[in-house]
Amino acid sequence: MATLFEPAQVGQLSLATRVVMAPLTRNRAPGALPTELMATYYAQRADPHNGAGLIISEATAISHQAQGYADVPGIWNDEQVQGWKRTTQGVHAVGGKIVLQLWHVGRVSHVDLQPGGQPPVAPSAITAKTKTVLIKNGLAEFVDTSAPRALALDELPGIVQDYRHAARNAIAAGFDGVEVHAANGYLLDQFLRSGSNQRQDAYGGSIENRARLLIEVMQAIADEIGGGKVGLRLSPVTPANDAVDALPQPLFTYVLQQLAPLRLAYLHLIEGSTGGPRDYQQGPSAFDYAALRHAYRSAGGTAAWMVNNAYDRALADSALADGADLVAFGRLFIANPDLTRRLREGAALNKPDRMTFYGGGAKGYTDYHSLSS
Numbered sequence: 001m002a003t004l005f006e007p008a009q010v011g012q013l014s015l016a017t018r019v020v021m022a023p024l025t026r027n028r029a030p031g032a033l034p035t036e037l038m039a040t041y042y043a044q045r046a047d048p049h050n051g052a053g054l055i056i057s058e059a060t061a062i063s064h065q066a067q068g069y070a071d072v073p074g075i076w077n078d079e080q081v082q083g084w085k086r087t088t089q090g091v092h093a094v095g096g097k098i099v100l101q102l103w104h105v106g107r108v109s110h111v112d113l114q115p116g117g118q119p120p121v122a123p124s125a126i127t128a129k130t131k132t133v134l135i136k137n138g139l140a141e142f143v144d145t146s147a148p149r150a151l152a153l154d155e156l157p158g159i160v161q162d163y164r165h166a167a168r169n170a171i172a173a174g175f176d177g178v179e180v181h182a183a184n185g186y187l188l189d190q191f192l193r194s195g196s197n198q199r200q201d202a203y204g205g206s207i208e209n210r211a212r213l214l215i216e217v218m219q220a221i222a223d224e225i226g227g228g229k230v231g232l233r234l235s236p237v238t239p240a241n242d243a244v245d246a247l248p249q250p251l252f253t254y255v256l257q258q259l260a261p262l263r264l265a266y267l268h269l270i271e272g273s274t275g276g277p278r279d280y281q282q283g284p285s286a287f288d289y290a291a292l293r294h295a296y297r298s299a300g301g302t303a304a305w306m307v308n309n310a311y312d313r314a315l316a317d318s319a320l321a322d323g324a325d326l327v328a329f330g331r332l333f334i335a336n337p338d339l340t341r342r343l344r345e346g347a348a349l350n351k352p353d354r355m356t357f358y359g360g361g362a363k364g365y366t367d368y369h370s371l372s373s
């Protein structure tokens with residue numbers, strides 16, 4: 001069994017350790033443009049012996065339509081590609097690795113964030129019972145999501161194309177790969193789950209149909225940049241953003257069996273309720289993650305298995321002993337740029353300040369201290 005601090009070959013990514021910095025939305029990219037301050041923040045966490053063996057960027061919109069929150073970054077135009085280069089260069093300068101998380105929020109958006117003030121798009125015209133964030137006069141404000149419209153069948157190839165284009169841009173910006181965000185009730189998760197997908201065409205109804213868009217997106221991206229540079233994030237039972245499905249176990253088993261031939265770099269599983277109880281349950285019985293992994297391996301799947309949600313050192317060690325390959329840490333990385341060193345040395349951890357999670361500047365972002373050497 002490997003320990004957290006040993007190297008791992010993850011598809012085409014050679015990682016120095018198994019400690020991963022989880023994707024973290026921080027809302028510090030006005031106009032969807034990545035900034036110099038963001039480059040500083042990522043570089044602070046990028047040296048793999050003190051910081052992360054792999055950084056997963058904050059969720060990044062693949063198109064204007066894909067945006068659902070104020071001041072989140074994008075990856076659909078050249079200016080954004082140029083802006084992200086500062087981040088990838090800073091990470092690589094200290095020997096780190098970073099992938100970009102590709103995001104389409106679907107119905108978790110607001111008309112004020114959409115092109116031309118149009119309604120957000122979704123599998124079906126069902127409003128998500130959740131909030132999003134607008135920034136008005138410099139202040140973050142939680143608002144209800146807007147009523148979405150259902151995507152027409154002939155719009156779906158364009159969504160797949162937007163993912164493909166964004167993946168190509170990510171490589172052009174210097175990222176080592178991409179992670180597709182299909183978790184937490186956003187567009188791809190909305191298609192997967194029966195609560196948000198009530199389509200009657202080839203993309204709704206049966207498990208096979210609800211999984212179709214995600215599988216097409218993964219195939220397109222693997223075709224564009226190579227499966228060994230592609231990760232996927234799933235959250236089989238989370239209720240985040242009004243995500244509901246009556247039978248998650250057969251749904252996610254089917255998805256992973258279909259994806260096995262793509263030889264993806266890694267699968268990133270949020271266990272339980274995102275940022276909440278790890279034993280959260282949807283469906284008739286507790287979700288069996290070991291059975292899911294076994295089904296994937298039996299189908300020939302080779303991707304590294306990354307686990308996430310409220311991990312500390314002890315839980316991470318036991319997950320690795322149980323066969324996980326990588327462990328993602330979110331909130332701990334906000335407050336501890338040198339989290340890997342602190343975990344290795346058993347040092348005290350800085351506490352994250354919730355008030356500065358979303359929006360603002362350097363405070364609560366680039367001013368957390370590392371241990372002095």
Ligand code: 8OZ
Nearest residue numbers: 025059069183184240274
């Ligand atoms: C917190 C705030 C806004 C977005 C997710 C991308 O839940 C997010 C997110 C988290 O995956």
